[in-house]
Amino acid sequence: MACISPDGKPTVSGAKMLRALKATAGSAEEVSQSAGLPLFRVRSGLRELAQAGLVSQKGEQYELSAKGGELADSLPA
Amino acid sequence: MEEVKEQVISLPRLGQPAPPFxxxxxxxxxxxxxxxxxxxxxxxxxxxxxxxxxxxxxxxxxxxxxxxxxxxxxxxxxxxxxxxxxxxxxxxxxxxxxxxxxxxxxxxxxxxxxxxxxxxxxxxxxxxxxxxxxxxxxxxxxxxxxxxxxxxxNMDEIVHIIDALQTTDANGVATPANWRPGDKVVVPPPNTQEMAEQRLKEGYECVDWYLCQKKL
CATH class of the missing domain: 3.40.30.10 (Glutaredoxin)
Structure with missing residues (x-):
């Protein structure tokens, strides 16, 4: 898994995406820009975060779920 | 005699959608x-x-x-x-x-x-x-x-192909042999007699009606 480690903790790129979504919900393109990650990584990562129940998708927009919000809050700044 | 069977798989070709993976x-x-x-x-x-x-x-x-x-x-x-x-x-x-x-x-x-x-x-x-x-x-x-x-x-060739394809897409032109960004490009050849006659009057640098180049 690229965004969530086997121990359930977000990887560096997973944490970047969670922080970006904590700041504001947005499209994959917007997350890519604010997280500073390539778009292909963000698309793949958002899919993984959604499967883990950390992110929900409405159309083209992604936002943190309650569980994702809690995890994002626990990340070091 | 032993029969040898090979699976025939349709391979990707230019202009076709890339096989999903x-x-x-x-x-x-x-x-x-x-x-x-x-x-x-x-x-x-x-x-x-x-x-x-x-x-x-x-x-x-x-x-x-x-x-x-x-x-x-x-x-x-x-x-x-x-x-x-x-x-x-x-x-x-x-x-x-x-x-x-x-x-x-x-x-x-x-x-x-x-x-x-x-x-x-x-x-x-x-x-x-x-x-x-x-x-x-x-x-x-x-x-x-x-x-x-x-x-x-050859990495130069790979970058060259990307530059050529993106130039073609952006400008509707072709690129000649050994083309590099900044060089003249090839204007698509006319496909009617009327266009061929017109082509030589359009101000391009032409060898003849079918080979005209221009600066972008």
Whole structure:
């Protein structure tokens, strides 16, 4: 898994995406820009975060779920 | 007499949609559709920890920033495992200082290699040859290059093809032999007699009606 480690903790790129979504919900393109990650990584990562129940998708927009919000809050700044 | 049966698989061709894939890579699971709206260079190599492939990966890593400026991503592939890819990439960085910044597919079941025709039994029955598939932002195959196992790829040529294809798409022109950005481009030839007669009056630099060039 690229965004969530086997121990359930977000990887560096997973944490970047969670922080970006904590700041504001947005499209994959917007997350890519604010997280500073390539778009292909963000698309793949958002899919993984959604499967883990950390992110929900409405159309083209992604936002943190309650569980994702809690995890994002626990990340070091 | 023993009958030999070979499975006939339709290989990708220029202008066709790239075969979809869902793969495990050194940067996690990826699908072809993750690259939508970007250009993609999908390239295969015979095996990790081999000399020519190592020189190629270093060279691909060095042109990656130039490719990114052009909206192009790189995606490597071989039939080795992710662990092997990771170990090799770490070794390359340790020994040469070059970090491999793009993902590498672990095509252990040869699904992608088969779909893209990357295994040429005349060269090797188990390893992928040195293929390059240039896939555009609409996920259409625009270029296919095959290099033999013994010949490392030419990065200048790969960047040149990207520049030429993107210039063609942006301007509706073709590019002549040995073209470089900034050189004159070829105006599409007329396809009616009337257009042919008109062509010589349009102010282009023409050898004749069918070969006219212009500066962009």
């Amino acid at each position: 869902e793969v495990v890579t050194t940067q996690g699971p990826l699908k072809l559709e993750d690259y939508k709206d970007s250009w993609l260079i999908l390239f295969s190599h015979p095996a990790d920890f081999t000399p020519v492939c190592t020189t190629e990966f270093i060279a691909f890593a060095k042109i990656y920033p130039e490719l990114q400026k052009r909206g192009v991503e790189l995606l490597g592939l071989s039939v080795d495992s992710v662990s092997s890819h990771i170990a090799w990439a770490r070794n390359v960085e340790e020994k040469t200082g070059v970090k491999i910044p793009f993902p590498i597919i672990a095509d252990l079941n040869k699904e992608v290699s088969t779909a893209y025709g990357m295994i040429h039994p005349g060269q090797s029955k188990t390893e992928t040859v040195r293929c390059v598939f240039i896939i555009d932002d609409k996920q259409v195959i625009r270029t296919i290059l095959y290099y033999p196992l013994t010949t490392g790829r």
